[in-house]
Amino acid sequence: MQLLGFLTPRTTRVQGFTLVELLVCLGMLGIISSFAIPSWQRLQELSRVEATRDQLMNDLQTARVRALQRGEILQLTRLRDCMRLTSADNDWSCGWQLVVKTSQTALHTSQVQTPLQVTFAKSDPLDISPRGDLGTVGDRWVIKSRQRTLSVANVVCLSSASRLRWQSGESCS
Template sequence: MPHPRRSQRSYPQGFTLVELLVCLGVLAVMASFAISSWQRLQERSRVEAARDQLMNDLQTARVRALQRGETLQLTPLLDCTWRTSSDKDWSCGWQLVVKANQTVLHTSPLHAPLKVTFAKSDPLDISQRGDLGTVGDRWVVKSQQAALNIANVLCLSSASRLRWQSGEACSN
């Protein structure tokens, strides 16, 4: 027999509408932070992949120039929708060619819309001794989304040494 002072009422189980709305609101705020962080991470990965590809292609170009015993050039590709009309824009990618007859040895297209600029409007010469350009030559690989402010610079220093750093300028 039930205790006489206890009520026979049963309480509903589950969440109230207010509790459910509060939980959904908190979840929405957390999701918005996660999405923006994910987008930034994805864009940083694209910038770093393009920078690494350029660095690897430059190192490979040095070796190929030495092996072939002739001057090579790294030139920009011109056939993508996100490229500007600037002579310094390498946003479509680049190709390695023999300077004497413009025979294409290797092509590296960029499949993501990034801003890639070279400090000069002329192609980069790689001498038959494997020397890359001149001191001060640099490429900036940057996100098209200005609000994210993601950029890496690939710098050419003395003795044709390549190095990269965050930002858009080479520092000593």
Template sequence: MRAADRDFSSSFHQPHSASGHDALGGRPGARAVRAASGVAFGIRRARAPVQGFTLIELLVTLSILAVILMMAVPSFGPTLRSNRLFAVQSEVMSSLALARSEAAKRGVPVGVKAPGASVASGNEWGTGWSVWVDSNANGAIDAGEPVLRAHEPLVAGLTLSVPNNGVIEFDAHGFLLPAPSPARQLKACSSTSGAPGYQITVRPNGLADSASAACP
């Protein structure tokens, strides 16, 4: 038997006292159990160091993200303008429908026009527009006449041209004023060269429709 085996075996055969305990005062075999426990659990593994980012690695990552963001933002420009233009034509269609229905309901002319007395040619509703009850049928927003809806000015880069000096008005039957009137064509455009816009056509019977159109 090898020396190591003899030493390990001897640890389980210690002399016992008359009281049934070993010479060290413990229960029989207790020392052997403690020794075995020391062999099994006495060795502790060193903890692996916690890994993280250094300041330089963090700065490099942020720089790369900044470059990617700068490259991506310009590509969103046309999409944002297209979405804004679509929103403008939707709001115009909604305002025209409101004016026509209110004219039929109230039995008096109701119109849509820019709030100011003067308008810019080719961008008549660029400063916004209002739906109002034209009680005296003079085509102007006078003091005391109810304004049913007011729209804020367009954002920079968008235009909204409206014929008839920027006034669209409906009579008590929902027809265009003055009667008889030809169809009116409004056009919402972006200042971006070659970008498509929307043409809104208001027919003599007051019905309106919108379609994609080329812009100058």
């Protein structure tokens, strides 16, 4: 049977992308990535700062409860055994430890796993009274990124009646 010209099946070959199309797509992908990567890095650093802040706040609340349960003075002290530590007495970048003040028996230890800068307002450890009172008004920890370009920071503040609160930035207002 003879087919008419417009009903003849055409055999088309699929060739894929040309080199120019591929290079244009890769160029566009590179441009989009150059805008997205800094935002992604900031988001990851913010997540690290917030996780450390939450750990500190949870440990402070736990310290209050343990002081009430034990009926003795506890201390939250800084850890000193990591590579990120500076010589400053208020550098808590390694982490912190809850100890009994009289015997220095360790009750709980929290290490900071990410390279963040954690500083306490004082060079002395934080005392937790047998009634669960935390330090004094104005005590604060600043948790911030070590990367100057990202400038991500949170502060944990002690206010009256040993209430804990946090906010973005490096100061309690």
